[in-house]
Amino acid sequence: MTGDRHVDHRPGGPARSVPRPLVVAVLVGALVLTACGDTTSATPTAENTRGDRTPRGEVLVSAAASLTDAFGAIEDAFEDAHPDVDVVLNLGGSSALREQLLEGAPADVFASADPDTMAEVVDAGLADGPTTFATNGLVIAVPTGNPGALTGLDDLADDDLLVGLCAPTVPCGMFARRALDMAGVVAAVDTEEPDVRALLTKIAAGELDAGITYVTDVASSSGSVEAIDLPDGVDVVATYPVATLADAPNPTGASAFVDFVVSDRGRDLLSSAGFGPP
Amino acid sequence: MTNPTSRRASPRPPIGLLLPAAIGLALFVVPLVGLLARTPWADLLDLVTGAVVTDALRLSLVSSLGATVVSLLLGVPLAWVLARVEFPGRSLVRGLVTLPLVLPPVVGGAALLFAVGRRGLVGGPLERMTGLVLPFSTAGVVLACTFVAMPFLVITVEGALRTMDRRQEDAAATLGASRWTVLRRVTLPVIAPSLVSGLVLTWARAFGEFGATVTFAGNLQGRTQTLPLAVFVALESQRDTAVAISLVMVAVSLAVLVGLRGRWWPTS
CATH class of the missing domain: 3.40.190.10 (Periplasmic binding protein-like II)
Known part of the structure; x- marks a missing residue:
């Protein structure tokens, strides 16, 4: 590619007199510019924003x-x-x-x-x-068959179990901590997942013994996760x-x-x- | 370098190269400037000395250096076998070794989970026999980092072994040196620059590792939360902390990469 047709070219030296890299550079630049221009095509048409109420x-x-x-x-x-x-x-x-x-x-x-x-x-x-x-409500989610043999929220304090929560920065993590506070349980947390789906995946895979998720997450897990209800009086509603x-x-x-x-x-x-x- | 062309005065660069080069450089520099523009300089010291950041920094250093050591112990022999031993399916093995370079780290993390997780192919028997659980442990972070970073060492060292002048090895062998002595006294010194550059690349990749770690090892301050994970979590609620951690990563990485530049790639 570095112009071996030129007799004065020394191996390893910069190919200064060869015009081809220049052409390539310009072509690449043009390509980049056209590619950038394409991204605007997905925006809705102007007629859509006035008068016409049909969504498209x-x-x-x-x-x-x-x-x-x-x-x-x-x-x-x-x-x-x-x-x-x-x-x-x-x-x-x-x-x-x-x-x-x-x-x-x-x-x-x-x-x-x-x-x-x-x-x-x-x-x-x-x-x-x-x-x-x-x-949405909260439940304790465990892998199907409940391999950690949990019976309730208190078991989340068990150091021998692998317990996950959502990170405190996302709603499911805030709600879970609120529920634990209400019940006076200090959970022995092994991981704080960035969102509830990541937490659910690790429970469904059996890598975690339990975690606190939404009721709907267990409903959507197609049988790989089961729910244990939170105790009476621990009412956290999202x-x-x-x-x-x-x-x-x-x-x-x-x-x-x-x-x-x-x-x-x-x-x-x-x-x-x-x-x-x- | 001995090549005389690298000693001559640098040529006037053609504008057709300079322009894309400048755009290319801007691609790296502009985001850094964005980071600096958002940096809360007044609170920076308090932020980077907080427990979250110091825990994550310690864990990042431990896991990236751990992954580099494991890569050295396993990767160099692997590179030697790939470079020197002829066996059927060698190119397939070479492909497998470099696969983590191409795979999204999240896929690597999931694959690790299926293999050495508690319900995994190897992880299940491992837990029953030894009680060792790798996910959600610091050892798991080291494993995830090694998985994504070791290929850098293997390909660098293998390349050096394949291209080195082997007559010195032959001479040493002729003079009666055992194969182990040849390896130790001749081969390793010859490939040392490549070995160092491979180690630096491996460390750098492990230091920045995120996807495989969060997928396989989870996220817990002081145990599995490395700097990249701490940034990711902090970004959602404590932007100042996230920016401060990012700066720590940039500073540590730049210090190492610039400090070792002379050995990393030969400068003219």
Whole structure:
């Protein structure tokens, strides 16, 4: 590649008089520029933002990891109802999603697993009037067959068991600690997972003996995880708000999606995933 | 270097190379500047001396150096076998050894979990026989780091072994040196620069390792939470801490890479 046609070229020396690298460099530069230009093509058309109320184009939904299955079902149903819409789900820990939004990541809808996370996005002027659309409870999740032979929340203090919680920075971690505080249990924690799905995966794989997850996570685990109820009096309920974002690239699609989530059809889908009514 | 071309005055670089080179450099420098712009300089000292950061720094140093030592003990013999022993399927083995370079670390972590996790192929019998549980332990972090980092050592050392002038080895053998003596007194000194550069690369990769660690070893302060994991968790709620930890990583990595640059790749 370094121009061995040139007689004066010495091995290892810089190929200064060869024009080919220049051509290559320009071509590569042009390629990079055109590739960058392509990314703008996914934005909705201008007609969409005025007058015409039919949702179309891409609707980018940032949703809490615990909504993975429920919002998957809602996405399918919503796209059936609106064939011109492509819903794209961006799932993750609520607080990670909040950080993305605060840093200016584009999205149309935000659904978080706790009101505080939503409040920070609203306070930053990034979301309008959130609606509570679902509730969720907590359970002790254990691998099927309960190999650690847990009977209740007290067992999470057992040093010989491998116990996981969500990190205290995500809602499922805050709720779990609130529940443990209520019961006066100091858990012997072996790992603090970045989001509830990561925690559930390790429980389902049998690597952890137990963890505290949402009721819906056990419902979605297709039999690899079973639930042990929290003791009476330890009542921690997660409430889920959803809102359209102020700078939504596709505001029509955003409000149509939120309307669908709080509709009877949306409620049904959430309820079959294990969520409670708001 | 002995090549005379590297001694002459540096040529005036053509603009067609300079421009993409500048853009390439900006790609590395701009994010660093972004990090510096967000740095809470006033609180920096308090942040980096907090328990989360010091625990994570200690754990990162222990696990990255541990992974480098394990790689040295296992990787150099592996490189020697790959370079010097002819056997059927050698290119397949070479491919397997370099696979972790290409695999997403999360996949590596999941594969480790399936193999040496408590319900894993090897991990199950291991726990029953020895009571040793690797996931969620510091040893698990070292294992995850070794998995992703050792290929750097193997390919560097193997390359050096294959390209070195073997006549010195032959001469030593002719003079009656045992094969072990030849390895120790001739081969290793000859490949020493490559060995050092391989070790530095291995350490650097292990120091920055995140995906395999969080997937296989979990995340717990003081036990498995290395600096990259601490950054990831802190980013969600304590941005200042996250930025401070990132700066610590940049400082430590730069110090090592620049400090060893002369040995890492020969400078002109």
